[in-house]
Amino acid sequence: MKSTAILLLHCPDTMGIITELTRFITDNRGNIVDIDQYVDHQENMFFMRIEWDLSEFSIPRDKIQDILTTLYAVRYQMTFDLYFSDEPQRMAIFVSKMSHCLYDLLARYKAGEWNVQIPCILSNHEDLRDVAEQFSIPYHVWNIDKDHGNMPQVEQEQRELLAKEKISFVVLARYMQIISQNLIDDYPNRIINIHHSFLPAFVGAKPYHQAWERGVKIIGATSHYITQDLDAGPIIEQDVVRITHRDTPQSLVLKGRDLEKIVLARAVTKHIERKILTYHNKTIIFN
Amino acid sequence: MKSTAILLLHCPDTMGIITELTRFITDNRGNIVDIDQYVDHQENMFFMRIEWDLSEFSIPRDKIQDILTTLYAVRYQMTFDLYFSDEPQRMAIFVSKMSHCLYDLLARYKAGEWNVQIPCILSNHEDLRDVAEQFSIPYHVWNIDKDHGNMPQVEQEQRELLAKEKISFVVLARYMQIISQNLIDDYPNRIINIHHSFLPAFVGAKPYHQAWERGVKIIGATSHYITQDLDAGPIIEQDVVRITHRDTPQSLVLKGRDLEKIVLARAVTKHIERKILTYHNKTIIFN
């Protein structure tokens, strides 16, 4: 695995941006290994992801951010993020009682499928402690009072843990608790949720029951970034499975599990690969 | 094609119904060619479709309805419908301006794919008259006033036409006009609509624009029976197609066309084959 730099940017669409940026990289002996761009002609906005090999790149990595800012950011009104592939992200997982998504995430982690570290699992229930222990990952539990009276205290401690562990992004693996605004603000577009319906259908609680009640012929799952509006954040990935009148709410729950874990894993993969750019409550998913 | 009788029924679930009915048919020398049943254990309700060959059936077809009523309907609190495969249904199509569903329906009709007759096409616009003429099917147009002032008159004439043509069921092939309660009452669970979204997401107008606005990664189409609640009738069939951030509302319209025509055709096929039973705003789709 060669070390690469990854640049995610957007700016108003103007002639010559691709030329400028690819020339900048090429002239400094960066070999472009991947490039994908997209123009939103309605918003007249340009989006790009470039990844280049750093092995012969002549600019030291700690100077790149500065130089990009100086040369291009102001001139093109460009917003950008710069990442390095050899600096793995640190991912925290929140869970409640259901194990299917957690097992799926940890099995991928253990198989080395992802360039990521998982230093902690957070929960509001004891149920999945043994799963965490199977994989030797610290498991932190906060019991939340019925009246939510201790929520501010819990959140404060959770935020401190995430900060202490230098967490880059959070995955809610069927975590059945509303996330506070403070935590969302700590991790804007970096908290990935899995909702067990084909959003925007069946927002809120018990979507499989809602789906069964309505008599749909297909159910879905949706992974999205958490924003302050419940189940309304930018959608990263969706998938569906066919059902019939023979299905019960219980069988939908079972069928949905497989959807949930696959859809969540696809979203996490894209996030880890720095292939998602969020704009106006939508995602651009680069190749 | 042998002539068959098709019985669609539902009643409270009791022991012995299958035995009774299959024995009745078999004892009278009807050869069962298809049988499918379903028990809704929550409602404790039994649903069945049986189809049997009439060629050696010893009961004259005009007596079957009576005998079933007398022997079983009261005893089992059974609701049933009886059809004969050699009595083709008569289907009316309502259209507005878009041709893709109409062409698809008529191409299947002409290829002999369906055991159906199409004596008339009804519209609120002249646009598709030439399509109707290509297939030599009478095309009836009512211009509807901007303020809908002539709607009662239009509906009255449409209902008279449908009655005169002995229409069995109606297909709304992207007909962009609300159907009146009177017409719905004439054809309960016999008016099939195609809605260009994955219901219940994006009810109402411009669903592709709504889908684009929300940033979904999959779009769908839904065929359903028309009830008085807009887009809320029993769902017959749904399907989806994957989209990306590169899609515009216009490209969604194009991609959606293929979904719409296929999903509508599947629903029409099931309806023609008498494989749909409607109960509590849901459909049971038999094999």
Added chain:
Amino acid sequence: MKSTAILLLHCPDTMGIITELTRFITDNRGNIVDIDQYVDHQENMFFMRIEWDLSEFSIPRDKIQDILTTLYAVRYQMTFDLYFSDEPQRMAIFVSKMSHCLYDLLARYKAGEWNVQIPCILSNHEDLRDVAEQFSIPYHVWNIDKDHGNMPQVEQEQRELLAKEKISFVVLARYMQIISQNLIDDYPNRIINIHHSFLPAFVGAKPYHQAWERGVKIIGATSHYITQDLDAGPIIEQDVVRITHRDTPQSLVLKGRDLEKIVLARAVTKHIERKILTYHNKTIIFN
């Protein structure tokens, strides 16, 4: 969970079989909870699965097999299998080096998704011992000589282990070794394999490389029962995922993993639920 009896049968299609069998069950106070049948009109063969509640069934369970044989098997030339839902099957898993299917199977097992026991995991490599240990399941390894010289000995020991553990059926969870005829004969239509292609395309080794080489736009996975012909046994379940020219053999391997584990799990579920009947190298999958 009530105890039920499950009858899987096939026989030449004759009038009255359904009537006879449902009457037999009903007359003896068995409440039918599920029934599904299928007639192959080309072969003139009748297939049925009936499941009934045993709680008030008046025939002792150890007499049912005899009575069915005496009353119906000869008369209808019927082949049948009888199972009881409260006698869980015992499943053995064979693995080699890849963990994704094994984790998926064990996570479902641990979550109580299946009515099954898993007393042992067999392998030709040490690699997945720690996964087995995470779930406290005995892990048995046989190193197979390069020249396969010790294969007969290995197979003999494996068969003895399976017999000792009273194994009902075997799951090959990406086991990269040919299964011997003796083992297949021990478990006819009870060894489930997952092949990482959309069979019959890309039989044999390295199907993802073959798929990439051919330039297909969709890849698949197939679960099937093992027969003596490699990759040619009765297909239980298949599914696919879309790919593009950007995919490499390596990315296909990654995408394929999710397919493999889901397709394998669906097949295992159907097998555990006694919903598969095999006939002429095809499967009938009951509702």
Added chain:
Amino acid sequence: MKSTAILLLHCPDTMGIITELTRFITDNRGNIVDIDQYVDHQENMFFMRIEWDLSEFSIPRDKIQDILTTLYAVRYQMTFDLYFSDEPQRMAIFVSKMSHCLYDLLARYKAGEWNVQIPCILSNHEDLRDVAEQFSIPYHVWNIDKDHGNMPQVEQEQRELLAKEKISFVVLARYMQIISQNLIDDYPNRIINIHHSFLPAFVGAKPYHQAWERGVKIIGATSHYITQDLDAGPIIEQDVVRITHRDTPQSLVLKGRDLEKIVLARAVTKHIERKILTYHNKTIIFN
């Protein structure tokens, strides 16, 4: 619709190609409306599609080809094709007896979905003459002798017709006759076929029967360019639909029709939009 130029190219991957080409276009006041590129790292080959607005482009369109050749083709060992969006392609359709693909193509054509002209339909049977006449398109029939004795003569006349009509590309809409090498040579990678299976499974005749015989759980359709090897040309698009043991070869034929027409139409759309580049018997499908 603005007039655009479309450049499809490939060459060995070298630093700076994107920079050079986008600068060339931008410097000459071409506004790039779409760009997509792909690097095959195994072959070290670079592929690109650029589309730019010609309205202010300073180089006359009849000079562009020359200038690109002079400036870049030799230097980068580049193979390229240049197209103009306001020069619609001319498409010929070959059919035999089945109407579903033909109707689907013509309905799209009539609805103005494609920037294409269809001056002629060629057939080896009279069956679909009335469909052609419905759309007022000349229909040419050659009866082919049982022993194929008149094939060379037929082909010669067909090639002359295609030349006379200035046909850009050919669509085989379920044309049940082998295409000769001469015709293939006239239209390299410009004859689009629809094969009614998920290639490479079920090559050759009666693929639905083959699929039914094998007992697959999913069937497919494949559109591909015709090469001299039967059913082995570069695959453009594939899709699938789920089936069950209840399906017969006849019902597969019916279900397959919808797949065939949709898959064929998607391939034709991509071809018309100049989004397909063929390399080493594979297709690169640009965004």
